[in-house]
Amino acid sequence: MPEKKLQVGFMKQVRTRKSEKVNKTIKALIIDLDGTLVDSTDSVIQMYNTVFADFGLEQPHENKVRALFGRTTREFINTLAPELPDDRKKAMFNALRTATIEVVPLIKKGELCGHIPKFAEKYKLAVVTNRGENSTNIILEKFDIRKYFDLVVSAVLHEPKPSPDMLFYVLKQFGISPEEAVFLGDRDVDAMAGARAGVRTLLVPLGKKAMDELLG
CATH class of the missing domain: 3.40.50.1000 (HAD superfamily/HAD-like)
Structure with a gap:
């Protein structure tokens, strides 16, 4: 199915x-x-906007981020930035782990x-x-x-x-x-x-x- x-x-x-x-x-x-x-809606959107900008990538559309709520960080990365090589995906994963803590005040x-x-x-x-x-x-x-x-x-x-x-x-x-x-x-x-x-x-x-x- x-x-x-x-x-x-x-x-x-x-x-x-x-x-x-x-x-x-x-x-x-x-x-x-x-x-x-x-x-945590505002915090998640802010987190991805910030990290994508830091990686020189276009900020993901808010609707695309919202559609992935509930999924893992790796699923977010693979869906929103599928073109990144594996080493950059790993670096982004680590950056998001840090950013997750930084945006807690927005929750x-x-x-x-x-x-x-x-x-x-x-x-x-x-x-x-x-x-x-x-x-x-x-x-x-x-x-x-x-x-x-x-x-x-x-x-x-x-x-x-x-x-x-x-x-x-x-x-x-x-x-x-x-x-x-x-x-x-x-x-x-x-x-x-x-x-x-x-x-x-x-x-x-x-x-x-x-x-x-x-x-x-």
């Missing part, structure tokens, strides 16, 4: 399941970072951030992100929510989403089944990772009913 068709199918499935009641046996919430817990708190303390009273919490571990922890500390998470899992040591690898790791560490977790995300890669792991997935913005049931 073509990847695009696969993505649409998963997204439709996730959207239609939003109205289902949250299982009362849920023991853990697994939460994506960018676009779910925080709004804004998402709506879910305010609910994390309440969630922590009811569930085990984990962050799974295609972002690097260092910048992830800096962002969580910035909004004073790192202390609520039992696990922070990045793509540094695991296959990035849409692979279910990070979700499987969380389930194993928590000692729970897929049916005992809910995954909160915002992108196609989240929908696919959740479906492949067999974990109920809700995409933000969450409807009032789903939020009330998670909080209740």
